[in-house]
Amino acid sequence: MSHSHKLAVAPxxxxxxxxxxxxxRLISDQVLLYTEMVTAPAILLGDRDKYIGFSNKEHPVAIQLGGSNSKELASCARIAEDYGYDEVNLNVGCPSDRVQKGRFGACLMKEPELVAECITAMQQVVNIPVTVKSRIGVDDQESYEAFDHFIQTVRQTGCDTFIIHARKAYLKGLSPKQNRHIPPLQYHFPYRLKKDHPELKVMINGGVNTVEEAQKHWQHCDGVMIGRAFWNAPWLIREMHDAAGFKNMNSGRDDVLKAYLDYCRLQINEGNSLHWLIRPILGLYHGMKGNKKFKSYLVTEAPRRKTDVSVLNEARTFVQP
Ligand SMILES: Cc1cc2nc3c(=O)[nH]c(=O)nc-3n(C[C@H](O)[C@H](O)[C@H](O)COP(=O)(O)O)c2cc1C
Known part of the structure; x- marks a missing residue:
């Protein structure tokens, strides 16, 4: 299945x-969704369904892998395709210490040949697209030339889709959290990449918070990927969906809440707890009067009444129409 990279929720x-x-997915039937990063050993040795199981309602959905062993990654890509994922993405952007020890994530930007080897190994065993999410550099890799060298080395594999978190990663001295604010964003890197290589699909990531900003990026690149802003205010996904020109959806926030409540009921029958299920919806009414109370009601009641989905409807009563 081919899918658009115009709009995505970040892993x-x-x-x-x-x-x-x-x-x-209830909010947008088009936005491309990514899993959390899953490491190759987790898939190969761990409880596979727990790590990569998903609902067929989630399509289009890409799996993000973490690793740098081409054989392992190829096995994982195969497994992911068999599970029904629509795309495999390699993480070349995470700066955490744990990840560096495993020699994957952002430190791979220093090893373009190794990334190319991994991408090739995956491409050889799957038919779904294999894509890369990277930074614009790491540590003292400052120049556009170094960034371009990384991309050109990888694209020789045939990989044509690059998601660029438009800031450098520092492998030492900053926590991953700090590394998502500092150093500054440099959107001109992905802009120039797209300009020089229009045949590549380039998605911009990092610090995109408003529809206006997304529209600006769409003029220069193929798509935007958004993380924290969508987590804090999930309805922004619908606003971006509309701005992207995707087919109009008629549902409102309350319809989405209702559909998600049905989903919670099923998940609870499978043994899941409301405590975990409510996390993504806390910001659903962001920007509306009462969202704070909606949120705090969910956060206090869900852990107490682990299986009682009526908590969702009760929370809703705090939001002004
Ligand atoms: C809580 C959290 C977890 C993240 N985990 C991953 C991850 O597993 N893989 C990845 O490539 N990036 C990860 N990131 C980085 C995001 O995908 C994204 O690149 C970054 O947040 C910048 O985008 P934003 O400014 O729109 O949030 C994570 C970010 C946050 C806030």
Whole structure:
């Protein structure tokens, strides 16, 4: 299945789990969804369904892999395709210490040949697209030339889709959290990449918060990927969906809440807890009067009444129409 890269929700560890993706899909039937990063050993040795199981309602959905062993990654790509994922993405952007020890994530920007080897190995065993999410550089890699060298080395594999978190990563001295604010964003890197290589699909990521900003990026690149802003205010996904020119959806926030409540009921029958299920919806009424109370009601009641989905409707009463 081919899918658009015009708009995507960023992969976010502990956030974009299957419940979150299901919820986002109710808000937009077009936005491209990404899993949290899953490491190759987790897929190969761990409880596979737990790590990569998903609902067929989530399509189009891409799996993001973390690793740098081409054999392992190829096995994972195969497994992901068999599970029904629509795209495999390699994480070349995460700066955490844990990830560096495993020699993957952002430190791979220093090893373009290794990334190319991994991408080739995956492409050889799957038919779905294999894509890359990277930074614009790491540590003392400052120049556009170094960034371009990385991209050109990888694209020689045939990989044509690059998601660029438009800031450098520092492998030492900053926590991953700090590394999402500092150093400054430099959108001119992905802009220039697209300008020089119009045949590539380039998605911009990092600090996109408003429809106006997205519209500006769409003039220069193929798409935008948004993380934190969508988590804080999920209805922004619908506003971006509309701005992207995707087919109009008639549902409103309350319809989405109702559909998600049905989903919660099913998930609870499977043994899941409301405590976890409510996390993605906390900001659903962001910007409306009462969202704070909606949120705090959910956060206090859900852990107490682990299986009682009426908590969602009760919380809704705090939001002004
Ligand atoms: C809680 C959290 C977890 C993240 N986990 C991942 C991840 O698993 N893989 C990845 O490539 N990026 C991860 N990121 C980075 C985001 O995908 C994105 O690149 C970054 O937040 C910048 O986009 P934004 O400004 O729209 O949030 C994470 C970000 C956050 C906030």
């Amino acid at each position: 976010m560890l502990d956030w974009t789990d299957r419940h979150c993706r299901y919820f986002h």
